[in-house]
Amino acid sequence: MLVLRSSPASPFGRKVKIAADLLGLTDRLKVDFADTMDPNERLRHENPLGKIPTLILENGETLYDSRVIVEYLDWLAGGGKVIPAGEARFPALRQQALADGILDAALLQVYEGRWRSEDRREAAWLAHQAGKIDRGLAVAEEKLSRPDELIHVGQIAQACALGYLDLRMGGRWRERYPRLVAWLDDFAKRVPAFERTRATS
Numbered sequence: 104m105l106v107l108r109s110s111p112a113s114p115f116g117r118k119v120k121i122a123a124d125l126l127g128l129t130d131r132l133k134v135d136f137a138d139t140m141d142p143n144e145r146l147r148h149e150n151p152l153g154k155i156p157t158l159i160l161e162n163g164e165t166l167y168d169s170r171v172i173v174e175y176l177d178w179l180a181g182g183g184k185v186i187p188a189g190e191a192r193f194p195a196l197r198q199q200a201l202a203d204g205i206l207d208a209a210l211l212q213v214y215e216g217r218w219r220s221e222d223r224r225e226a227a228w229l230a231h232q233a234g235k236i237d238r239g240l241a242v243a244e245e246k247l248s249r250p251d252e253l254i255h256v257g258q259i260a261q262a263c264a265l266g267y268l269d270l271r272m273g274g275r276w277r278e279r280y281p282r283l284v285a286w287l288d289d290f291a292k293r294v295p296a297f298e299r300t301r302a303t304s
Contacts (some may be wrong), residue, residue: 106159107172108137108146112302114206114267115169118158121175121259124296131220132188168244170199173256185256186202198246198257201239202264209264213271244283254294262290263298272301 105128109116116134123132137146137155150157150167158166158175166172177186187195212232216223248258265287268276277284291297 105132107132107134107156108149108159109134110136110138112270112304113155114189114263115203117266117300117302118156118169118256118259118263119156119172119176120300121263121294121296122176122185123258124299125254125259125294126176126184128176128180129283152239157165170203173259177256185254185259187253187255195255195257198243198248198255199260202257202260204274205236205239205243205264206260207270208232208239208268237279240280240283244280247286248285250289254290256272258290259294262287262294268296268299 107116107119107123109119112241120129120134123129138144139153139155144153146155146157147153149159149165150168154167156167156169157171158172160166166175174186177184182188186192190232196264210234212229215229219225243261251260265276265283268274
């Protein structure tokens, strides 16, 4: 049994869970909660960075981060499933990189609020991260995948990024990017695991 160390709200963990579902590997994957803030958490021995998601293989080896884990799961399922083969691979990986970058910027904003008291928060730093998110969303909306396109890792990552912006930032992106809203609605209909992996807090 593969063990995924993650938490319900982790967008990167959500990416792995959705990919596993699409690849038909859910029954081989046990999801185990990991608390990244606990200094005694065994995650720090499984992944020296103490980050989630981390995948524990059946031989005890570990893989991290989400990009590597999804690549492994795709290979396990026969390859070329959620990570396209050939030239189509690169637009999918680029879309994943953009979505992951949006998530990184959003997480930095969230952590600024969690780790610093209000009087110590750096407005310029928060604005810098907000700019990355806005530019990323604008490009994502410009380069929307076709409704008939097979689901791949770039789309999964993009959906998880938008879901995280809904969860942690009140969905404010929705007013400015209506085509992305429609895209996400369509993705949710096509990929039931998106709703099943939704976190509420």
